[in-house]
Amino acid sequence: MAKTRRPLIICCVVTAVLLIIIIVTAITLYFTLFKPKQPKITTQSLTLESFSTNVFDLTDTNFTLGITVGIDNPNYGGFKYENSTSYVTYHGDVVAVAPVMADTIPARGQHNVGTTVLVIIKSLVTNPNFSKDMGTDTLNFTSTTTLKGKATALKIFKKKATTYSSCDISLHVLERNVTSICKSKVKF
Structure with a gap:
């Protein structure tokens, strides 16, 4: 036995x-290997697509910003995100809104997300910082975007994830150009 x-x-x-x-x-x-890493978000291009003004009424001024943000996904899994909205604020006041369409960022790949936002000066004039900023020839904005979705590794491991990105944008009025600095983080 x-x-x-x-x-x-x-x-x-x-x-x-x-x-x-x-x-x-x-x-x-x-x-x-599969530990989630922060994506790197960089502004690929930030252009002043249009700028129109009325010489007789400066509050009748508006401009369109074209924003293309590159997202570098260092993870071994893709990130599929839902439709979202990007907000542009001026000293805390929302002055523009732009849709961000649902898409997928491939594993260990790069993806460009582009959108345009129309900012109307009338929405800025009521802000107490506007006259001071116009005196320095620079209008400072903040663009924020939240992308909610799922991160997938090897088509087996799926985890809900949210990417937060924020860009500080400076519009130089007389030069008619724009500069920006972006940062991001992911929450799983």
Whole structure:
């Protein structure tokens, strides 16, 4: 009877050892290779697409900003996000809104997200900082976008994720050009 149990015990021990090796390997891969990393968001181009003004009424001025943001996904999984909205604020007041269409950022790839926003000066004039900023020839805006979606690794591991990005935008009125600095973070 002891001889019939010995192969069963050996089989159970080998199976347990293999199972432990597989679990340790999977955990190691998850915390090293598949550990979610922050995407790098950079402004690829920020252009002043149009600028129109009425010489007799400066409040009848508006401009359109073309924004293209590059998102570099360093993860071994893709990120599929839903439709969203990008907001442009001027000293806390929302002055423009732009839609961001749903899309997918491939694993270890780069993706460009582009949109245009129309800013009407009438919405800025009521802000107490407007006259001071016009005196320095620079209007400072902040653009914020939140992308909600799912991060997928090897089509097996799926995790909900939200990407937050914020860009500080400076519009130089007389020069009619724009500069920006962007930062981002991901929450899983």
